[in-house]
Amino acid sequence: MSTPVTPTAQTLPYQNWHFTTDADHILWLSLDRQNSPVNSINAEILLELDQLLDYILQQPELSGVVIQSAKSSGFIAGADIQQFVAVASKEQTAIPADNSDEGVSGGGYAILPPDRAGELGSTAAPKQGSSLPRFSAGTAGEQTDAFELIRKAQLVLDKLAALGIPTVAMIKGFCLGGGLELALACRYRVADEDAKTILGAPEVNLGLHPGWGGTVRLPRLIGVLPAMQMNLTGKPVNAKTAAKLGLIDIAVPERHLVQAARYCLLQKPLAHQPVFYQKWLNEKFLRPWVAKILYKQLQKKVNKAHYPAPYAIVENWVKENIYTEAAMVLEAKSIAHLMMGDTSRNLVRDFFLQTRLKGLAKNTKASFKHVHVIGAGVMGGDIAAWCALKGLTVTLQDRLPDLISPAIKRAAELFQKKLKTPRLVQAALDRLIPDVAGVGVSKADVVIEAVSENLTLKQSIYQSLEAHLKPDAILATNTSSLALEELSKILKNPARLVGIHFFNPVAMMQLVEVVQANNTDPDAVQKAIAFVRRIDRLPLPVQSCPGFLVNRVLMPYLMEAMVLLDEGYSPETIDQAALDFGMPMGPIELADTVGLDVCLAVAENLAPHTNIKISNTLQQKITTKDLGRKTGKGFYVYRKGKPVKSAPKAGYEALTDKLILPMVNEALACVREKIVADGDLADAGMIFGTGFAPFRGGPVHYAREKNIEA
Numbered sequence: 001m002s003t004p005v006t007p008t009a010q011t012l013p014y015q016n017w018h019f020t021t022d023a024d025h026i027l028w029l030s031l032d033r034q035n036s037p038v039n040s041i042n043a044e045i046l047l048e049l050d051q052l053l054d055y056i057l058q059q060p061e062l063s064g065v066v067i068q069s070a071k072s073s074g075f076i077a078g079a080d081i082q083q084f085v086a087v088a089s090k091e092q093t094a095i096p097a098d099n100s101d102e103g104v105s106g107g108g109y110a111i112l113p114p115d116r117a118g119e120l121g122s123t124a125a126p127k128q129g130s131s132l133p134r135f136s137a138g139t140a141g142e143q144t145d146a147f148e149l150i151r152k153a154q155l156v157l158d159k160l161a162a163l164g165i166p167t168v169a170m171i172k173g174f175c176l177g178g179g180l181e182l183a184l185a186c187r188y189r190v191a192d193e194d195a196k197t198i199l200g201a202p203e204v205n206l207g208l209h210p211g212w213g214g215t216v217r218l219p220r221l222i223g224v225l226p227a228m229q230m231n232l233t234g235k236p237v238n239a240k241t242a243a244k245l246g247l248i249d250i251a252v253p254e255r256h257l258v259q260a261a262r263y264c265l266l267q268k269p270l271a272h273q274p275v276f277y278q279k280w281l282n283e284k285f286l287r288p289w290v291a292k293i294l295y296k297q298l299q300k301k302v303n304k305a306h307y308p309a310p311y312a313i314v315e316n317w318v319k320e321n322i323y324t325e326a327a328m329v330l331e332a333k334s335i336a337h338l339m340m341g342d343t344s345r346n347l348v349r350d351f352f353l354q355t356r357l358k359g360l361a362k363n364t365k366a367s368f369k370h371v372h373v374i375g376a377g378v379m380g381g382d383i384a385a386w387c388a389l390k391g392l393t394v395t396l397q398d399r400l401p402d403l404i405s406p407a408i409k410r411a412a413e414l415f416q417k418k419l420k421t422p423r424l425v426q427a428a429l430d431r432l433i434p435d436v437a438g439v440g441v442s443k444a445d446v447v448i449e450a451v452s453e454n455l456t457l458k459q460s461i462y463q464s465l466e467a468h469l470k471p472d473a474i475l476a477t478n479t480s481s482l483a484l485e486e487l488s489k490i491l492k493n494p495a496r497l498v499g500i501h502f503f504n505p506v507a508m509m510q511l512v513e514v515v516q517a518n519n520t521d522p523d524a525v526q527k528a529i530a531f532v533r534r535i536d537r538l539p540l541p542v543q544s545c546p547g548f549l550v551n552r553v554l555m556p557y558l559m560e561a562m563v564l565l566d567e568g569y570s571p572e573t574i575d576q577a578a579l580d581f582g583m584p585m586g587p588i589e590l591a592d593t594v595g596l597d598v599c600l601a602v603a604e605n606l607a608p609h610t611n612i613k614i615s616n617t618l619q620q621k622i623t624t625k626d627l628g629r630k631t632g633k634g635f636y637v638y639r640k641g642k643p644v645k646s647a648p649k650a651g652y653e654a655l656t657d658k659l660i661l662p663m664v665n666e667a668l669a670c671v672r673e674k675i676v677a678d679g680d681l682a683d684a685g686m687i688f689g690t691g692f693a694p695f696r697g698g699p700v701h702y703a704r705e706k707n708i709e710a
Contacts, residue, residue: 076179200236223278381407395440
């Protein structure tokens, strides 16, 4: 390989880009965003890239350009969310583009992958107690401004795509959103085949779609249907899959990346083209027919009124041929419109909420290697399995081996689903160790009690194991209803007990409530928060009280739905009212899924502390032992795990406020009573703990938008 030669100092006036030129006249251009551990594209980076492209155009001796990351964390995570907020707030940062002196703001619209979302230095969420950005609806004039800003950012990448010399994006780690669009503007893409390398267009998660050419260049490169799959779902693909699609030209081990990039530039292989029938799908007379199929698939998953972005992707494709400049212009107009809408503003708010939860433990120094779980029932067994999946050694204790066996079987199914590779599945199973005798207690960094909701039983467990705990071990309970103050009375050191409350199903629910009583050691709370982050879950600090936050806010909603049953409304009618509001599942089906006996037990526990009414219909179901999905019959009859439903009756729209307002009022009450630190955390709890309509920004935010007061 040729030895790189460093250019003279006057060619390096850039804060975020660095380059060298080697003996073969290849320019190696490295992105190293200033003061950030992760590369994301902001206004300054686009400005500098525009200037660099002008410099490259003036170097006729160059044989090619390689764009790479100088960060070990990955290629480019996307565009800067903070600048997305600036665009939506009409705060503009100058980026001359297309050789003009006009200003353009960075169209920040892409997000980091889930495991990196807390790392953007300049996009850190507000500190606890501070307010997240709140916007009013955008005007037509503001949409025009946004279009002009996005269009000028597009032109920077157009200039890259139009270079007369070959270009290569050399990708290692994440390549998402605006980062993928920059890579698409290169002639070739080579990638490290490691599993950590992912490529994707996650903009739909923010109520948007790609805006720097991603809805145009991606289908040009890999074909309409594969591109639609990526853009409509927002799901990333790994390097090997990307290579099969043609998104990546060469996927190799990291040690061969430089050689692969040089091969593309020096040998100039034919650039990838989609298969012939994918090109045919772009014909004007075929696009509407393909769109009907895509719309039908979308309608099964998302409501256009709630999430317009994926529908806009299809609509734009039908309107304009992707091989025309008009398609780029339409893309810019479309995203400018979406940026000013309530859906995108609230989904961006949700992103900041998630980032805030992920950042709660970043300053806590704690190491976790061994977890001991007591209780191998559904919750305890699944908590143990999740911890083992995330790389921890786990000992699982119950009274008899036969009680642990079902948990191991469920864990094996989870590992096969998540890990797929037999070697990795076996390694995870090896980390999950049955432990009837409880020998793991003395070795564990975290001990989680997850037995049934019986105060005496839990206290007897704490009393028997306290003397065997490591001094710095976390002692946690998964209780969903019992007060920590009562549970900890039996302990010699009651301050060490903390609640780590998971939700069912553990493998699907992101949120974990970290519960503290007035006497809980703050260090124990912080370590518990750090543990929750270690297993890739979102920690929500809450005060000990009946129901904590999520169950306390959710139960009035479920009980109100059952009161409506008492009044004669059908389950389908009630559920449809909630679905139209944007809830992921209707309250009646949700109650069946949780278990009607569980709902009644929680409701009875909360009733003395809230205004909820216990439904007669619910009590009757308990009497007849129709407990929901787990018994095959509850408010619905279940066949193969699916509820059998009839059509909802007309007029369900009138039920929406009756269902939603009790939940909103209880969330506001939790904020007043300081069960959570502020309204933003209450919203985060309900969005990530129950799926409260994400595009509405949470119940407290919804109340503010609607001027609702408890």
